[in-house]
Amino acid sequence: MESRLVVMVGFDGIELIDVACVTSGFEHxxxxxxxxxxxxxxxxxxxxxVRSDTGLEVRGQGRLDGIEGRVDTLVVSGGLGHEAASANARLVGQVRRVAALSRRVASVCTGATVLAAAGLLDGRRVTTHWHYATELARRYPRVDVDPAPIYLRDGVVSTSGGVTAALDLTLAFVEEDHGPEVARRVAMGMVTYLHRPGDQAQVSLFTRVPRPEQVLVRRVVDHVVAHLDADLGTAGLAASAGVSERHLSRLFAEHVGRTPARFVRDARLEAASRLLVATREPLTDVARQCGFASAEALRQAFTPRFGLPPSRFRAEHTPRRGPGGTASVH
Structure with a gap:
């Protein structure tokens, strides 16, 4: 049986998770x-x-300059060694050559630097690990770098954000190639959520806001995140924490950078945005699970935050179905 050849490019200083998410995802x-x-x-x-950035060595299965013939997917790993890799003219030239043989080309995390050095990202909208996005944009001004999405596709070239975003991109490829049911079973087998949409932010509210060191605030934050459909008014939160509303608001301003009410609203809206894309549940059910009294209440809060009403947000961020029912990658 003819197989789909996936070439995963490694170099000294690779990130092991970048490699494993892709290779294990396709094997699953x-x-x-x-x-x-x-x-x-x-x-x-x-x-x-090659030596990974943790010091472990990974044995290659072949030489990059020995890859000939049709390649289905070329994926360049990321890692702390991406700067040296992008400065290696021989490596970059081989990546450019194999890319011309490939149906689609992708990078994981800082592997985008190698693709950029090969001229494969010029004029394209791409992403990379958010921490390195500014430097990528500075070094390669012809590349349109967007640090926010988990992954992006521009033509035949796909780029993904940091580390575990590689799994989201791989699942998207599997769904594109073999349909949503196979991708769902792969996600189950790897004990992960069915792949996040590419336009979802690399850094969410729950990771962007540092987990508070102040014990009382941390307890309230954890309660909010775990009980979005409950009564989360400031008065109730303060009472359950055993402090006054004024004192709780002062603690949140100091340790979270926003009022308790604002934090609750932001957490509910982010959860709603995820449910809208990851499920087909009716808007009334999404609203209820996220603590909004009605679909209309969700719409009124959601539209100013995301610039679209919930129904349009869902339509524009859900992977599009292509011929045969497979999903295209954003």
Whole structure:
């Protein structure tokens, strides 16, 4: 049976999770009956083992300059070694050559730097790990760098954000190739959520806001996140914490950077945005689960925050179905 050749490019200083998310994701798809199956080759510049940024060595399965013929997917890993890799003219030239043989080209995390050095990102909208986005944009002004999304697709080139975003991109490829049911089973097998939409932010409210060191505030924040459908008025939160509303508001301003009411509203809206894209539940159910009294109440809060009413947000952020029912990647 003909297989889909996936070439995963590694170099000294790779991030192991970047590699494992891609290689394991495609292998899990094979276990779930992907037809044709994937054949993943981890290729290094000269075929020798490469050292990861944690010090562990990974043995290559082939030489990058030995890749010939049709390639289904070329994926360049990221890692702390991306600067040296992008300065290696031989490596960059081989990436450019293999990209021309490939149906689609992708990078994980800072692997975008190598694609940029190869000229493969010029004029394209791309993403990378948010921490390195500014430097990528500075070094390659012809590349349109957006640090927010988990992954992006511009033509035949896809780029993903940091580390575990590689799994989201891989699941999106699996769904594109073999349909949503295979992707769902892969996600279940890897004990992860069915892939997040590409336009979801790399850094969410729940990771962007540092977990408060102040014990009382941390307890209230954890309660809010776990009980979005409950009564989360400031008075009730203060009473349950055993402090006055004024004192709770002062603590939140100091440790969270917003009022309790604002934090509750932001948490509910972010949860709603995720449910809108990840499920097909009616708007009334989404509203109820996120603590809004009605679909209309959700709409009134949601539209100013996201610039779209919930129904349009869902339509524009849900992966589009292509021929045969498969989903295209944003």
């Amino acid at each position: 798809a094979n276990r779930q009956g992907a037809v044709p199956p994937y054949r993943v080759v981890f290729a290094t510049p000269v075929g020798r083992p």
